[in-house]
Amino acid sequence: MINRPIQINKYEVKNRIAMPALVCFHWADQEGFETYDRGVHYGKRAKGGTGLIIVEATAISKEGRLADTELGLWRDEHIPQFQKLAASAHAEGAVVIIQLVHAGRQGVGPSVYSSSSASLAEKECHAMSAEQIEQVKRDFVSAAIRAKQAGLDGVEIHGAHGYLLSQFTSKEVNDRSDQYGGSLDNRLRLSLDILTAIREAVGKEFILCYRLGVNDPTMEEDRYFARKLEQIGVDLLNVSSGIGANNLEMPEISYDPITYMGTEIYKEVDIPVICVFGIRDPKQAEYLLENDLIDMVAVGRGLLADPEWTNKAIAKDKINICYHCKPRCRYVIDGRECPWYSSF
Ligand SMILES: Cc1cc2nc3c(=O)[nH]c(=O)nc-3n(C[C@H](O)[C@H](O)[C@H](O)COP(=O)(O)O)c2cc1C
Numbered sequence: 001m002i003n004r005p006i007q008i009n010k011y012e013v014k015n016r017i018a019m020p021a022l023v024c025f026h027w028a029d030q031e032g033f034e035t036y037d038r039g040v041h042y043g044k045r046a047k048g049g050t051g052l053i054i055v056e057a058t059a060i061s062k063e064g065r066l067a068d069t070e071l072g073l074w075r076d077e078h079i080p081q082f083q084k085l086a087a088s089a090h091a092e093g094a095v096v097i098i099q100l101v102h103a104g105r106q107g108v109g110p111s112v113y114s115s116s117s118a119s120l121a122e123k124e125c126h127a128m129s130a131e132q133i134e135q136v137k138r139d140f141v142s143a144a145i146r147a148k149q150a151g152l153d154g155v156e157i158h159g160a161h162g163y164l165l166s167q168f169t170s171k172e173v174n175d176r177s178d179q180y181g182g183s184l185d186n187r188l189r190l191s192l193d194i195l196t197a198i199r200e201a202v203g204k205e206f207i208l209c210y211r212l213g214v215n216d217p218t219m220e221e222d223r224y225f226a227r228k229l230e231q232i233g234v235d236l237l238n239v240s241s242g243i244g245a246n247n248l249e250m251p252e253i254s255y256d257p258i259t260y261m262g263t264e265i266y267k268e269v270d271i272p273v274i275c276v277f278g279i280r281d282p283k284q285a286e287y288l289l290e291n292d293l294i295d296m297v298a299v300g301r302g303l304l305a306d307p308e309w310t311n312k313a314i315a316k317d318k319i320n321i322c323y324h325c326k327p328r329c330r331y332v333i334d335g336r337e338c339p340w341y342s343s344f
Helices: 038-047 076-091 130-149 164-169 184-202 219-231 257-268 282-290 301-305 309-315
Strands: 006-008 011-013 017-019 052-059 095-101 111-114 124-127 154-159 207-214 236-241 273-275 296-298
Touching: 017 309, 038 052, 038 076, 052 076, 076 095, 076 130, 095 130, 095 207, 130 154, 130 184, 154 164, 154 184, 154 236, 164 184, 184 207, 184 219, 207 219, 207 257, 219 236, 219 257, 236 257, 257 273, 282 296, 282 309, 301 309
Parallel strands: 017 052, 017 296, 052 095, 095 154, 111 124, 154 207, 207 236, 236 273, 273 296
Antiparallel strands: 006 011
């Protein structure tokens, strides 16, 4: 089942395994340029058989960075690094899209902006003006156009993990009283406007994916949002956590609540849905696919530990299993800290 193709927009993805966005902190400079060759990094995962690669969180503007060593796509000069990456992934038969992000109140620097002035940590946070909202929309569109110019096959808009778009969709953060706050339709407006504007700018044949941060605060709202995303022409949903994803009522099942939420969104729409979290053993992926619980399975840390994860899963060979380091993934500190770094 892993080895079954799937159609996403005009692309046939050769199997059901996706590499989700995994930001490589400290592997870029402060201007958004790589300091570690992403052509090699992603090329190895493509060579290892992974059908769909989602390139790590890449900032649409300098102030929208989630870290000061994050890749950027806010200048034309950034395009060549992604051209190289796209070419190496394509040479190995992978479809490759890039995740675009604005971090909002989780951004770099002492002064940040968001859907409200509720701040995190010691940052000074400002509620966004109408002009700042329009600028963010333009920045997302420009970055998507550059992604297309680089030869990438699509974009994933980051609407999860508490970054800017989550800060708009979440009732817990968004306290606006204009057309971007209050009702559910108003809170979804910014994401939907951005996706619609991107589609207009890049045309029909460019994959438009949304990383949906769910249970934020309820799954009922997510189901509605998922249907809306499908209606406006999003091609693919990649389900992960939102800001308030900790009060979920779920049946007794053997996989993570985040994975479960993906399987629930799968029931709601006809476009392909990806689920994620803690998939280390191919049997877990097979279970989800064979039981018709999901379209695609994303393997994150597993693909860091073993770039050949997908080919080995298909051939039933032994995989380098990710240790899921505690208290947190050591790759987050720096890729070179990962116990499997030598196999990178
Ligand atoms: C080192 C690291 C970097 C990550 N970077 C991103 C990112 O850039 N964008 C994103 O949406 N999620 C990011 N995530 C979350 C992953 O995409 C994925 O959802 C998570 O690791 C769970 O999948 P896994 O259990 O297969 O690793 C990151 C996770 C890790 C461990």
